[in-house]
Amino acid sequence: MSRQELKRYTVIDRWIQGLITGGEAAELLGLSYRQVCRLKKRVLEEGETGIIHKNKGRKPAHALSDNTRQRILELHQSDAYQGCNDVHFAELLAKYEGIHVSPSTVRRIRSEAGIKPKRKRRPPKVHRPRQRKPQPGMLVQMDGSPHPWLEDRAEPMSLLAAIDDATGHIVAALFRPQEDTEGYFRLTQQMIEQKGIPMSVYSDQHMIFRSPNEKQTIEQELAGEPVPLSQFGQALEELGITHIKALTPQAKGRIERLFQTLQDRWIVELRLRGIDTIEEANTVLPELIKAHNEQFAVEPRDPESAFVPLEQGQALDLILCYREKRTLGTGETIAYKGKTYTIDRSDHQQTIPRKTRVEVRETLDGRLFVRHKGVDYPLKETVPPKRQSLPKQKASSEKQPHKPAPHHPWRQYRRTQSKSRIRQRA
Structure with a gap:
C-alpha cells in the first residue's frame, strides 16, 4: 500500500468509526463526497484491500509489447x-x-536502457528575440555550413542556404565543395527563379560578401568616391537588393538555428537514401526542402509577398557574373586572362572608341561580354597581329678609327699647348 492509499484508508476508517463526517473526509482527501462514499463502501466490503486501485500491478492494455x-x-x-x-x-x-x-x-x-541523449538539454536562455518581418521577401538570410554531410562516404562539403525571415521557408539551397562566389551566385539564381528578388539580404562578414578595400580614407570619402564592392555585392546592387552584413553570428540566429536543425536531420536522411556524392545530394535537395518547409515553416503576418520578378530586359546570367575593368585597344581588342578578345559582330566598324575603359563580364558558363553604356557586346577570342620588325644590319668586322671633329676640345687643347711652347721659347 502506498503512502497515499494509507492516508485514504486512515481517513475512511475514522469516518466509519464516527470520529469525522463524510464532508470532513472529502475535504481531508481532496475528493468529492460521492467519491469518498464509494471508497467507504469498498472498505466495508473488502477491508483494507478495497482502498487499493484495481489496476495496480497490471500492465495497461495500450502499453507497448x-x-x-x-x-x-x-x-x-x-x-x-x-x-x-x-x-x-x-x-x-x-x-x-x-x-x-x-x-x-x-x-x-x-x-x-541507460542510453544518453544526443545533445544535453539545457535550460532555456532568457532573451528577447527579434520580431519576424511581416511580409515574405522583405529579408532573406544567407550563409554556408561546412560539415561532413555525407559522413565518411565523401569529403566534407558546404551547404549554402537562404531562408526567408518572415516564414522560415528555405527559398534556396545547394551543396558545394566549399563556400565560394560561384556557389552564392547559383544560390541567388535559384532563389530569384523560384521566388523572385527580395528587398534585402542578410549575410556575415565573409570576404565573398565584402571587398577588402571597402574601408575608405577621409580624402576618398570627401571626394565622394563609391565604396568598393565584392563581385557578389556588385550583383546585389544591380538587382536593387539592400545588402546587410551582420557583425556577430547571433545577429543572424534564424539561419544559424536552421543549420543546427538540418545537421540533426539531413545527415540521417541522406544516409537512409544511400547518397554518396555531392551530385546525388543536390538531386534529392528539393525533396528535403519541401519536407522541411511543410513541417517547420510558419504563416506570415501579412500574406502579400514582397518578392518582385525581374524587370523586362534584365538578363540574370549577365548580372550574376564576374566583372573586371579593361581598356579597349585598337580594333576593339581586349586582353583578358592572358588571351586577346575582340567584339563578335558582323560589321567591322568600331563603335567603342579606343582607350575606353570598359567592363568585361564573364558568365558562370564561361561566356564573355563587354558592357559599354548599358549595352553588352559578346567577345570572341582572336590572335593578335605580330609586329613586323626591320632586319638588323650585320655589323662590319673592321673597326673604323674615330676622328674627332675640328672643334673638338682635344684639338683645341693641342693648339693651346703649341702656342704656350712658342711663347716659352721666345
Missing part, C-alpha cells in the same frame, strides 16, 4: 539511425518501419 520495445531499441542503436534525436527518430520509425510511437515514448525507452 516487449518485442516492440526491443525492436525500437535495436533500431535506435543500428547504423542506419545512428545520431537521431528522439523527435526525428519517432518520425523515421513511422515512415520507414511502420512503428507509430510518440517522441516521449522513444525518450522513455532510451532512458530506461
